Amino acid sequence: MSPACLAAGPSLDFGVSIPPTARMEIRDPAVFLDYLASTHQRTRRLLPLIPPDDIEWAPKAGWFSLGGIVRHLAGIERFMYAETVCGRPSAYPGHGRDLADGLDGVIAYYDRLHAESRALFAALTPEQFAGRTTTPGGATITTWKWLRAMFEHEAHHRGQLYLMLALRGVETPPIYGLTAEEVEARSRRA
Ligand code: NI
Numbered sequence: 001m002s003p004a005c006l007a008a009g010p011s012l013d014f015g016v017s018i019p020p021t022a023r024m025e026i027r028d029p030a031v032f033l034d035y036l037a038s039t040h041q042r043t044r045r046l047l048p049l050i051p052p053d054d055i056e057w058a059p060k061a062g063w064f065s066l067g068g069i070v071r072h073l074a075g076i077e078r079f080m081y082a083e084t085v086c087g088r089p090s091a092y093p094g095h096g097r098d099l100a101d102g103l104d105g106v107i108a109y110y111d112r113l114h115a116e117s118r119a120l121f122a123a124l125t126p127e128q129f130a131g132r133t134t135t136p137g138g139a140t141i142t143t144w145k146w147l148r149a150m151f152e153h154e155a156h157h158r159g160q161l162y163l164m165l166a167l168r169g170v171e172t173p174p175i176y177g178l179t180a181e182e183v184e185a186r187s188r189r190a
Contacts (some may be wrong), residue, residue: 027144029129033122039151040114042175043073043158046165047110052103054168064095066164067106069157071095078113080136081150082120085128085143090136121147 026032047070055067064072072095079091093099100109124143133143162172178186 026148027129029122029124029126032129032144032147033118035151036118036121039154043154043161044110044114045173046158046161047103047107049165049170049172050103051168051170055103055106056097057164057168059164059167064157064160066161067097067100067103068095069161069164070106070110071099073154073157074110074113075099076153077150078117081147082117084133084135085124085147086120087133089134092136 026035050066050070056065058065058068075092075095079093083089083091100106129144129147131143132140133146134140135146165172174180174182
C-alpha cells in the first residue's frame with residue numbers, strides 16, 4: 001500500500017491506517033455476508049482440485065492432511081464462530097476422518113456446515129454485530145471483530161491448501177485473476 005493510501009484514514013490501535021469506508025464495512029451484517037460469500041468461494045473452488053487419493057495426504061506426519069484442513073475450516077466456522085456469536089459455547093468437534101471421509105464426503109461436510117453457518121450469521125442483528133462474544137479462551141471481544149478474525153483464519157489455511165496442492169503437482173487458480181508473474185509483467189519498472 002502506498003504512503004498516500006496509508007494517509008487516507010486515521011491510525012487505528014494496531015498502527016495501520018484504513019480508509020473510513022473499509023473500517024465501516026465489516027460492522028455491517030449485509031456487507032459481511034457479501035464478503036463471506038466471495039472469500040468462501042475462493043476457498044471452495046480449490047476443493048474439487050484435490051486428487052481423491054490425496055485427500056488424507058499430509059506434508060509430514062502429524063500435520064493437517066488436505067481433508068483435515070477442509071474439515072477444520074468447516075468445523076471452526078460452524079461450531080466455534082457461529083456458535084459463539086450466537087451466545088453459546090464453542091462446540092468444535094476437531095477435524096478427524098470420523099467427521100467426513102473421502103473427497104466427496106469432505107466436500108459435502110464443508111458445504112453443509114457452511115450453509116448452516118451462513119444462515120446463523122444472516123440471522124444476527126446489527127445490535128448483535130456491535131455486541132460482545134465470549135471466545136473459547138474466556139475473553140470477550142466485539143462480535144464483528146471476532147468475525148473479522150475468521151477471514152484471516154480462513155486465508156491462513158487457504159494458503160496451506162495452495163502450497164499442499166502444489167506439492168502434489170496440482171495447478172491452482174490465481175487468487176485474484178492474475179498470477180504474481182502477470183502482475184509483475186503489468187507493473188511499472190522502478
Ligand atoms: Ni486453524
